[in-house]
Amino acid sequence: MPSAGELLQRGAAQLKEAGVERPWSEALLLLAWALGRSQAALLAHPELVLKPEEVRRFSLGLAQRRARKPLAYITESKSFLHWDFFVRKGVLIPRPETELLAELAAAQVKRYFPADDLLLADIGTGCGAIGLSLLLLLPGARLLAVDSSPRALETAKINARRLGVESRAFFVGGDLLAPLGPWRGNLACITANLPYIPEGEYGGLQPEVREYEPKEALVSGPDGLDHYRSLLAEAGKTLVSGGLLLVEIGDRQGERVLKLFRRGGFPAPEIKKDLAGLDRIVWARKP
Numbered sequence: 232m233p234s235a236g237e238l239l240q241r242g243a244a245q246l247k248e249a250g251v252e253r254p255w256s257e258a259l260l261l262l263a264w265a266l267g268r269s270q271a272a273l274l275a276h277p278e279l280v281l282k283p284e285e286v287r288r289f290s291l292g293l294a295q296r297r298a299r300k301p302l303a304y305i306t307e308s309k310s311f312l313h314w315d316f317f318v319r320k321g322v323l324i325p326r327p328e329t330e331l332l333a334e335l336a337a338a339q340v341k342r343y344f345p346a347d348d349l350l351l352a353d354i355g356t357g358c359g360a361i362g363l364s365l366l367l368l369l370p371g372a373r374l375l376a377v378d379s380s381p382r383a384l385e386t387a388k389i390n391a392r393r394l395g396v397e398s399r400a401f402f403v404g405g406d407l408l409a410p411l412g413p414w415r416g417n418l419a420c421i422t423a424n425l426p427y428i429p430e431g432e433y434g435g436l437q438p439e440v441r442e443y444e445p446k447e448a449l450v451s452g453p454d455g456l457d458h459y460r461s462l463l464a465e466a467g468k469t470l471v472s473g474g475l476l477l478v479e480i481g482d483r484q485g486e487r488v489l490k491l492f493r494r495g496g497f498p499a500p501e502i503k504k505d506l507a508g509l510d511r512i513v514w515a516r517k518p
């Protein structure tokens with residue numbers, strides 16, 4: 232039977248040949264998943280000899296990745312901030328740039344709402360990455376997590392249980408802020424990473440995104456802003472005075488989303504850039 236080190240080399244070479252961008256680190260992740268061990272343990276013990284069923288599991292994962300199935304859907308796991316989130320086909324895989332939104336939201340909530348007893352909402356919660364991370368970062372808060380996709384909500388519920396925050400998380404199916412009527416005027420913070428890709432740009436996305444990730448989680452009308460237009464028309468009424476609204480945007484949408492915020496009753500919105508220096512978040516406080 233081959234050793235972990237040999238399989239890692241072989242796997243990385245196959246992924247490289249298939250055009251996978253980070254072949255070595257993805258091969259390591261797949262091997263760690265196939266063995267149920269940490270990446271660090273494999274790096275420390277490349278001489279480890281694998282059992283036949285472990286080799287089979289690794290080969291299966293490798294074949295799927297070579298066919299361009301996203302890694303997170305193979306391992307059913309995606310790391311986000313300090314935690315691993317369960318993900319599966321039909322539910323968007325959280326992106327690294329979205330971590331910035333969760334971190335900024337947590338920092339601003341701590342700054343403006345030092346009291347513990349807070350109500351937050353995450354609109355278009357997907358697997359719950361933003362909203363559930365906020366519960367972990369803000370131990371006194373409660374969360375209303377909204378999504379129009381039942382599969383996303385089920386996935387987020389599973390994550391809430393696994394992360395031990397289910398007693399503070401409430402899941403509501405529906406369109407944007409519509410299900411939050413009973414809590415109108417009571418929310419301290421709303422986060423939203425809603426679809427923002429213009430319809431005409433969908434065809435240009437990577438094939439693995441188009442084939443495996445739900446289009447309804449990505450595309451929002453001709454300019455990508457249909458969801459944010461609707462959200463901004465109502466968000467002000469849903470927040471408490473001084474409440475926070477933070478949304479993730481496409482890198483060329485900053486100026487247009489600033490206008491939507493101003494029109495929605497947020498006079499001083501700000502743009503936060505991501506690590507690549509691109510516009511990524513627009514956020515503001517309700518006066």
Ligand SMILES: C[S@@+](CC[C@H](N)C(=O)[O-])C[C@H]1O[C@@H](n2cnc3c(N)ncnc32)[C@H](O)[C@@H]1O
Nearest residue numbers: 323325355356357378379380406407424426448
């Ligand atoms: C870009 S994904 C983001 C998922 C998650 N927040 C994240 O950052 O990984 C957008 C999410 O919005 C949901 N969604 C799309 N249209 C919606 C609507 N009208 N109302 C509520 N959720 C919606 C999708 O089902 C999807 O889960």
